[in-house]
Amino acid sequence: MTRIHDRLTTSAVLCLAGLVSSVLGLAACSESGGGSNPTAPPPPPAAAGSASVSGQVTGVSGAAAGTVGAAGIGVTVRIQGTSLSTATDAAGRFDLGGVPGGDQVVLFETAATTAPLPIHGIETGELIELVVALDGSTVQVQSMSRSKGGEDPPELSLELQPDTWNTNWAHSSGTVSALIRGEGFEDVDLDSIVLVGTDPEAEPLAPTRVDRQGNHVRAFFAQSESFATLDDPQPGETHTVTIELTVEGEPLVLTDDARIVGPGEPSGDASIDLEKATEGQDADRPPGPSIPVGDPVSWTYVVTNTGEVPLTEVTVTDDQGVDVDCPADALEPGESMTCTGSGVAEEGQYRNVGTAVGVTPDGDDGEDEDPSHYFGEEEEEPEPVDLTVEMQPASWNTNWTRSAGTVSAFIRGSGFASIDLDSIVLIGTDPGADPLAPTRVDRQGNHVRAFFAQSEAIAVLETPQPGEVHTLTVELTVAGEPVSLSTDVRVVGPPV
Numbered sequence: 001m002t003r004i005h006d007r008l009t010t011s012a013v014l015c016l017a018g019l020v021s022s023v024l025g026l027a028a029c030s031e032s033g034g035g036s037n038p039t040a041p042p043p044p045p046a047a048a049g050s051a052s053v054s055g056q057v058t059g060v061s062g063a064a065a066g067t068v069g070a071a072g073i074g075v076t077v078r079i080q081g082t083s084l085s086t087a088t089d090a091a092g093r094f095d096l097g098g099v100p101g102g103d104q105v106v107l108f109e110t111a112a113t114t115a116p117l118p119i120h121g122i123e124t125g126e127l128i129e130l131v132v133a134l135d136g137s138t139v140q141v142q143s144m145s146r147s148k149g150g151e152d153p154p155e156l157s158l159e160l161q162p163d164t165w166n167t168n169w170a171h172s173s174g175t176v177s178a179l180i181r182g183e184g185f186e187d188v189d190l191d192s193i194v195l196v197g198t199d200p201e202a203e204p205l206a207p208t209r210v211d212r213q214g215n216h217v218r219a220f221f222a223q224s225e226s227f228a229t230l231d232d233p234q235p236g237e238t239h240t241v242t243i244e245l246t247v248e249g250e251p252l253v254l255t256d257d258a259r260i261v262g263p264g265e266p267s268g269d270a271s272i273d274l275e276k277a278t279e280g281q282d283a284d285r286p287p288g289p290s291i292p293v294g295d296p297v298s299w300t301y302v303v304t305n306t307g308e309v310p311l312t313e314v315t316v317t318d319d320q321g322v323d324v325d326c327p328a329d330a331l332e333p334g335e336s337m338t339c340t341g342s343g344v345a346e347e348g349q350y351r352n353v354g355t356a357v358g359v360t361p362d363g364d365d366g367e368d369e370d371p372s373h374y375f376g377e378e379e380e381e382p383e384p385v386d387l388t389v390e391m392q393p394a395s396w397n398t399n400w401t402r403s404a405g406t407v408s409a410f411i412r413g414s415g416f417a418s419i420d421l422d423s424i425v426l427i428g429t430d431p432g433a434d435p436l437a438p439t440r441v442d443r444q445g446n447h448v449r450a451f452f453a454q455s456e457a458i459a460v461l462e463t464p465q466p467g468e469v470h471t472l473t474v475e476l477t478v479a480g481e482p483v484s485l486s487t488d489v490r491v492v493g494p495p496v
Contacts, residue, residue: 157254195244315357387416400458
């Protein structure tokens, strides 16, 4: 079918369809002076592997006002670069099937204006539902949901902080944040988040930083780059900013409005950020650091004024009753301070949430929260030490002074697994002999075996003679504690 829409209005096409129906004896449509058809034509058949875009135009203002019905009746909706087109019905609703995947632009057309709405990353089988209002050539997105196969999208909301954007942001080094919270926030793919403005030519903007904190996700964007995504922003205008992301692999779109103000005109919005840490770790998720029960625990709470106006009455509280001490109660724009708290570790998984609050000169409250975790561990009672040592062989020959063989100390019993193998030495009966280190030590099965050179071992005895019994000592440490074990050896062989 040729692209009739480029040459004829939707109502004219419908009228022609009605005349043909009349000739064939079918019910014909009514035409009233070329006005808009009160019923939207059916969408084109959905192509295999396509998506659908439906929704409602709730109002028309600006240059397009008066060219269509006030409630959005008779607006032509089409997909740029395709033959897909329809018109809104008496309730302002529309439905387009067979929308190709990928990046597409939805055009809302009246006799006076064309307003584009880019939608990125459309997937096969995706259902996109829009509620919009038209202000001249700008589409004000009031809501947008994206789902596949009829599944309900996660209940997430978006709040821009601040939501008043200044035209001098073009030269700003500050940041603006997108606060995403609600059911499903923990499943948001942080790497998928992008910001899309009202300029159809602007590329989606990636955040400079993303944090998952408490019950929300916060994505930070450079103010200068965020402002550049808007289509010719002027003071007094409102632009709808879109955050696109994926939740469990499914695309989702969230929107919020940004009000434009002029140079030198502060936004007046309160915007505050809190970053909490336990023992220096950003433990937003359990278990956090392991801390012995009864040991001291320290927390830090870094509070930043991320807005454009000063904040006073800045306070930080903790939901577990931790006494939080802050060095100040006021913050200038961009200023940060570190507050501290302390406590004693309790047994098991522990979670506490810090909340920072600040007030602008206009009385606007800003608030942010951040959780932290630790795991309190009971110190295990040390294994009781009950060790024995046996020399193998237990008969030492006086001719060992010329031997290249070895003798071993066989150590076994409760606590053998905690022996520090490097600590083992052999001490004989000669007070002038140095402690003898083993040539090799093995921990095997339920024992430890230390090997000593026979020639060096016999040398630690004081004038050994056949028939004598000498008591040897093996010194070692078990779990950091010194232990001495004794055993006897009998001297055999020729007289020395």
